[in-house]
Amino acid sequence: MRRRACLALSSATVALWLLLSVTVVGDRVDAVSVCNDPLCAPRSSWSPDPLSAEDLPPSAMVEGVVGHPQQHNLSCESRSATDLAAYWGAAFTEEAFLRRLPKSDNPQRGFVGDVDMPPGSMPPTGYGVYAGPVAATLRSFQLDAEAQHAMSLDTLKQELAAQRPVVVWATYDMQLPGTERWVSSDGVASTVVRWQHTFIAVGYDEGGLYLIDAFDGGTKTFSYEAFGPAWDQLGRMAVTVTGPLTQPAERMWLAQTVEGRCQFVVDGRWSVGPR
Numbered sequence: 001m002r003r004r005a006c007l008a009l010s011s012a013t014v015a016l017w018l019l020l021s022v023t024v025v026g027d028r029v030d031a032v033s034v035c036n037d038p039l040c041a042p043r044s045s046w047s048p049d050p051l052s053a054e055d056l057p058p059s060a061m062v063e064g065v066v067g068h069p070q071q072h073n074l075s076c077e078s079r080s081a082t083d084l085a086a087y088w089g090a091a092f093t094e095e096a097f098l099r100r101l102p103k104s105d106n107p108q109r110g111f112v113g114d115v116d117m118p119p120g121s122m123p124p125t126g127y128g129v130y131a132g133p134v135a136a137t138l139r140s141f142q143l144d145a146e147a148q149h150a151m152s153l154d155t156l157k158q159e160l161a162a163q164r165p166v167v168v169w170a171t172y173d174m175q176l177p178g179t180e181r182w183v184s185s186d187g188v189a190s191t192v193v194r195w196q197h198t199f200i201a202v203g204y205d206e207g208g209l210y211l212i213d214a215f216d217g218g219t220k221t222f223s224y225e226a227f228g229p230a231w232d233q234l235g236r237m238a239v240t241v242t243g244p245l246t247q248p249a250e251r252m253w254l255a256q257t258v259e260g261r262c263q264f265v266v267d268g269r270w271s272v273g274p275r
Contacts, residue, residue: 060160061203065165067214067216067218070094070214073117073121074117074119081167082094092141100137104186109132113127139245143245148236148239160202165200166239166240167201167239168231174229174230180194197215199213199214200212208226209222209227
């Protein structure tokens with residue numbers, strides 16, 4: 001794994017640009033694809049096993065996913081990702097995952113706000129993070145993770161029938177407080193919702209879905225009627241993992257030092273600054 005530091009400049013107004021290729025820099029991750037809003041189309045590069053809705057079994061349960069309570073008020077995404085990774089044999093702590101997440105006031109680019117703010121907090125003081133940065137951070141731990149948007153219920157069931165648990169974004173206890181529009185400092189508008197929360201989907205049957213709640217680590221059952229509208233609020237976001245990466249995928253990073261602070265532009269898409 002290659003790591004290089006930004007070069008310090010004596011001038012606070014001059015930017016030094018350095019082109020380099022890395023997998024992980026320090027505690028930062030590779031790259032995050034950012035759509036204009038979470039309510040965007042699914043990635044065309046990803047497809048599940050060719051199992052039609054008619055061929056889905058009436059029920060499925062993924063065995064071996066162990067849930068744990070989140071360690072901070074707003075760390076549900078890190079908790080879900082850590083427990084999902086453990087299922088695939090990748091061992092790290094929630095704190096290690098949280099440290100590696102990029103930080104931003106745009107939830108599509110990094111974790112927003114203070115992770116210890118009260119539950120239900122909204123940007124910019126405290127909130128959470130969306131599927132793209134979580135998937136990128138999982139890839140930095142050598143898991144083949146992809147962010148999903150506008151995922152269908154049948155596709156979610158396909159993953160579970162294939163014994164692949166899925167992190168899903170909904171709200172705590174499937175509340176429906178209504179969505180809001182948040183414009184971050186980069187000018188990108190995101191859909192946000194109070195009490196946004198993550199779960200690991202581990203099974204389904206005729207009555208509904210079995211989800212591991214990051215809040216207390218317990219497995220809970222939610223009817224499709226309760227889960228569907230809550231999942232819809234953030235555009236049916238999810239993170240899927242198909243297994244360990246066969247080889248690390250390198251990204252092109254542009255390192256910039258401005259006023260003694262290191263920032264990176266990854267594949268020309270977005271920047272990550274220091275915490």
